Amino acid sequence: MPRILVVDDEQELREFVSMSLELNDFDTVEAENGRKALELIASEEFDCIISDVEMPEMTGPEFLKNFRELNKVIPVIMLTGVKALNTVVEVMKLGAQDYLVKPINVDELLISVRKSIEFKKLKEQNIKLLKENEKYQKHLEDMVEKRSVQLKDALFGSLIIIASAIEAKDEYTKGHSNRVRLISIDIGKLMGLNSRQLQILEYGAMMHDVGKIGVKDAILNKNKSLTEEEFDSIMSHPTVGAKIVQNISFFEPMTDCIKYHHESYGGDGYPEGLRGNNIPLLARIVAVADTYDAITTTRPYRKEKSNIEALEALIGGRGTQFDPDVVDVFVKNRLHEKDYKMIDKRESEKGNIKPSTVILDDETIMTNVGKPSNLKPYIYD
Numbered sequence: 001m002p003r004i005l006v007v008d009d010e011q012e013l014r015e016f017v018s019m020s021l022e023l024n025d026f027d028t029v030e031a032e033n034g035r036k037a038l039e040l041i042a043s044e045e046f047d048c049i050i051s052d053v054e055m056p057e058m059t060g061p062e063f064l065k066n067f068r069e070l071n072k073v074i075p076v077i078m079l080t081g082v083k084a085l086n087t088v089v090e091v092m093k094l095g096a097q098d099y100l101v102k103p104i105n106v107d108e109l110l111i112s113v114r115k116s117i118e119f120k121k122l123k124e125q126n127i128k129l130l131k132e133n134e135k136y137q138k139h140l141e142d143m144v145e146k147r148s149v150q151l152k153d154a155l156f157g158s159l160i161i162i163a164s165a166i167e168a169k170d171e172y173t174k175g176h177s178n179r180v181r182l183i184s185i186d187i188g189k190l191m192g193l194n195s196r197q198l199q200i201l202e203y204g205a206m207m208h209d210v211g212k213i214g215v216k217d218a219i220l221n222k223n224k225s226l227t228e229e230e231f232d233s234i235m236s237h238p239t240v241g242a243k244i245v246q247n248i249s250f251f252e253p254m255t256d257c258i259k260y261h262h263e264s265y266g267g268d269g270y271p272e273g274l275r276g277n278n279i280p281l282l283a284r285i286v287a288v289a290d291t292y293d294a295i296t297t298t299r300p301y302r303k304e305k306s307n308i309e310a311l312e313a314l315i316g317g318r319g320t321q322f323d324p325d326v327v328d329v330f331v332k333n334r335l336h337e338k339d340y341k342m343i344d345k346r347e348s349e350k351g352n353i354k355p356s357t358v359i360l361d362d363e364t365i366m367t368n369v370g371k372p373s374n375l376k377p378y379i380y381d
């Protein structure tokens, strides 16, 4: 049975309203003023409140204002005398559901109470639906987050597999792709690249030699000088690599790193002989990282050289083979003192090669990577 709280200082009117409601299957509780009504509301449940406007101690509008701060759902019907009609707008603004003008007509009272209770039910249903919707939304977000982590792991895992497949063809290059990734990311961060550029750089560096899949193992492992044909085959790997990735939407942004990592700043590199800043910035970074790591590791045709010798080679090629800014960042931040071989070993032994940037999203493919405007300090571990 719906419970109605009747608030009025006039006992006669209060009892008349209560009795009319009780006769029509409502349960009622009476309060003689707003303060008492608030006390009752704090401890009991009601489906509707009927309150007089003019009352001593706390007026109807004051009571309504206080009550609405605590509860926005339970409907309040205000009773007003003809003289207090000007308060109608005020109480409606304060959140009254309806108003009745004295003397009270029982039929009007019943219609108003029933409508108000119906409205309360709809409001409660709405709140319930909103909560369920919020819960569902949260569940969806959690699912997307989970899937995105899985996708990220799977995609990066595929990069590791590709890099391992390239390195398996040439026993001397184990860990090379991962070290080029680590060095490139450090340079990129030091140059102040934005997060999207860093993502592309990281994945592109990891994949830079993917085209070597198309070069015969015998050529890659040959310790004597190469024939012209063999040399051409090796020189084709940036173009072959670019062709492999350029039609796969996820890998396409990395095409520049792969295609142009053997271009030379002075213009005598391959495959296109691009010069200076016409070579995409990310490829200029990978070129430095690639060369540094290649010099410090043993190759079929020569022994590994020291970090200092590799550093000297970078400085020697500053502005001719390499972008001078990239070399400066490498040299000034003493990246040659960082033990990339050790980091790679630690990561690969634990099977824990993880991307340091977040997954590439569906944003438009980045073109024209500009030169970073400000160099941000970056402390490596």
Ligand SMILES: [Fe+2]
Pocket: 208, 209, 237, 261, 262
């Ligand atoms: Fe290469």
